[in-house]
Amino acid sequence: MPVQRLNHAVLYVRDVTRSVAFYQEALGFRVVQAYPNAAFLQASGSANDHDLGLFAIGAGAGPSEAGRSTVGLYHLAWEVDTLAELERISVKLTEMGSLVGASDHSTTKALYAKDPDGIEFEVSWLVPASLLTEEILAARVHIRPLDLAAEMERFGAATRGGVGVSVTA
Secondary structure: OOOOOOOOEEEEEOOHHHHHHHHHHHHOOEEEEEEOOEEEEEOOOOOOOOOEEEEEOOOOOOOOOEOOOEOOOOOEEEEOOOHHHHHHHHHHHHHOOOEEEEEEOOOEEEEEEEOOOOOEEEEEEEOOHHHOOHHHHHHHHOOEEOOHHHHHHHHOOOOOOOEOOOEOO
16 A cells, blocks of 8 residues: 555654744644653644654754755645635744745745744645646746735635645545
8 A cells, every 4th residue: 555645743852842832823733742851733623643743852952954964854844725824824934933935836835934943844735636737737847936915816815725636625
């Protein structure tokens, strides 16, 4: 049987309390289990046991060198249902000083941010399969700056993303 999807992610962080507060405020995660040096969080729309695990390794931990001088994970990508939700998260991440980029990958509209430990993550909306055109598919090779207002006008702020791509109807 092939792999179907990512069930959860686990991150090593300096301070679990700080990281829990960040992911709660930024992305609306809620704590489902907490321990002195670990926490398990669930995304607000999820029925999964947990979507994110956090383990503290202490304030003295050095920054990740992945992608600069070592191999390692570049980022995780969290998917949202609508462009309106992507816009809300964009505003929140900007207010928190965490947003580091926003890109239009044609089939995916993406925000990039960093958590308090500098771990990068993506929040994205996927164009539903029924709205994919030859033009959209051909444009995947070009990454452009994201214009959320224009994308909401084009696809609709409340259009459910990822249908037929990452989720079923």
